[in-house]
Amino acid sequence: TQNNLTPKVMKESHPSFGFYLTKVKGLAPEYNQHSALDLKDIFSLTKAKLKASAQFNYMTDIPWLMKQYPAEYRSCPLLIVHGEQRGSKSALEKAASVFPNITLCNAKLEIMYGTHHTKMMLLLYDSGLRIVIHTANLIENDWFQKTQGIWISPLFPSLLGEQSAHRGNSATNFKGDLLEYLSFYNRPDIDEWCKHIKGHDLSNSSVFLIGSIPGRHLAERKTSFGHLKLRKVLNLHGPEKSLVTSSWPLIGQFSSIGSLGTDQNQWLCGEWLASLGTVKGCSLTSKTPLQLVFPTVNNVRESLEGYPAGTSLPYSINVAKKQPYLRNFLYQWKSDRLSRSHASPHIKTYLRVSPDNSSVAWFLLTSANLSKAAWGVLEKNGSQFMIRSYELGVLFMPQYLVSRKVFGVPEVKERKANMETISFPVPYDIPLIPYSNKDEIWIWDIPHIKAPDRHGNKWCPP
Numbered sequence: 001t002q003n004n005l006t007p008k009v010m011k012e013s014h015p016s017f018g019f020y021l022t023k024v025k026g027l028a029p030e031y032n033q034h035s036a037l038d039l040k041d042i043f044s045l046t047k048a049k050l051k052a053s054a055q056f057n058y059m060t061d062i063p064w065l066m067k068q069y070p071a072e073y074r075s076c077p078l079l080i081v082h083g084e085q086r087g088s089k090s091a092l093e094k095a096a097s098v099f100p101n102i103t104l105c106n107a108k109l110e111i112m113y114g115t116h117h118t119k120m121m122l123l124l125y126d127s128g129l130r131i132v133i134h135t136a137n138l139i140e141n142d143w144f145q146k147t148q149g150i151w152i153s154p155l156f157p158s159l160l161g162e163q164s165a166h167r168g169n170s171a172t173n174f175k176g177d178l179l180e181y182l183s184f185y186n187r188p189d190i191d192e193w194c195k196h197i198k199g200h201d202l203s204n205s206s207v208f209l210i211g212s213i214p215g216r217h218l219a220e221r222k223t224s225f226g227h228l229k230l231r232k233v234l235n236l237h238g239p240e241k242s243l244v245t246s247s248w249p250l251i252g253q254f255s256s257i258g259s260l261g262t263d264q265n266q267w268l269c270g271e272w273l274a275s276l277g278t279v280k281g282c283s284l285t286s287k288t289p290l291q292l293v294f295p296t297v298n299n300v301r302e303s304l305e306g307y308p309a310g311t312s313l314p315y316s317i318n319v320a321k322k323q324p325y326l327r328n329f330l331y332q333w334k335s336d337r338l339s340r341s342h343a344s345p346h347i348k349t350y351l352r353v354s355p356d357n358s359s360v361a362w363f364l365l366t367s368a369n370l371s372k373a374a375w376g377v378l379e380k381n382g383s384q385f386m387i388r389s390y391e392l393g394v395l396f397m398p399q400y401l402v403s404r405k406v407f408g409v410p411e412v413k414e415r416k417a418n419m420e421t422i423s424f425p426v427p428y429d430i431p432l433i434p435y436s437n438k439d440e441i442w443i444w445d446i447p448h449i450k451a452p453d454r455h456g457n458k459w460c461p462p
């Protein structure tokens, strides 16, 4: 039912809405064929000629990355934006020095413990610009045996006439928000890419951008990033409060957990959940049920990698023992529908689901783990908002993709016969499976020796 109020972007939505997982080696073809990509696939989505690219990431194996580009593009200018410092920075510079087409750009990290976590590709072709926002490091180990998330933009055409930040935008303000996010790096090489973005028509982008920039943000800048940006977007464009009541659980799924404070009602169920539980027109939510998906020790042990999957699940004992309350919210990693229960999750997703598990109000794919560093924390009596890390994610809102109030949940028979819902490809099984009373949360820096993993090994960290 296309009405003239529908944002014009909805006709562009793809059954997967541009949301893909990475391929997993060894799965039956149907689990990799349709909505799974590897890096080489991403570079081959269009016949257009690549002119230049930029790779924003946390960890980059440069020789490996170069081999993923088609041979004819390995001499195109490549900007690598990273957050390495000291020793690892000189190692990266040494690796890059072999490739004359590579320029390194060091994102400033002025607040302790911050990381450049954002994972994004800017791909400039002779006939357009494509943006990819994802969760995988640019290392081989992240791309064939884990569950990772990827958002692929349409190939945005060049703007006719002069470049502009204000033309070629969309109802979701994706272009404006991306330019604002990139401007905070304050780096000339990134400003060059902002010119390319200004010169393209991004009016078909139907997702919202949710980014994090390190800093102590004040006044109106407090709502430009982190969970306060998500709160603002949900308040302005989110689901109706009459439909999505506070009984709709919030599911958070991530691959790491930071120090969340000794009292759950301070940040986790206070500030952070208030943002993610926001619906249109009001941000004060009574208690939204919270469900957190993080692998158990057994989920890790039974994974394709075995215990070594845990090196990408950096939850440390010193942090865990300060927050035993997390236990009340924990659910296992399970993805039988996509045959990825054993592909350890490095993806990070957040969504709002109906109490009967049939509908999804919105879906966020992001680099942000469950940490104050990533999402931000209010300080000085709420007058400033402190974020430590660079993060980037995209928010899928049904109204902007399929002009519906909600997405369906895959494989769930519609409960409302009349409403033919369009399901969102949620990467894990809903309903969620709670931890059993014997399950323990994965912690990477303590031994796990009760049972061997599929490679016959136990876990004895140094």
Ligand SMILES: O=C(O)CCC(=O)Nc1ccc(C(=O)O)c(C(=O)O)c1
Binding pocket: 058, 059, 115, 117, 137, 255, 256, 257, 258, 259, 312, 313, 314, 369, 371, 373
């Ligand atoms: O920083 C914190 O809150 C705790 C430590 C941590 O989470 N570190 C970390 C670093 C790199 C990556 C990455 O792979 O980009 C990831 C990830 O994505 O899980 C996590």
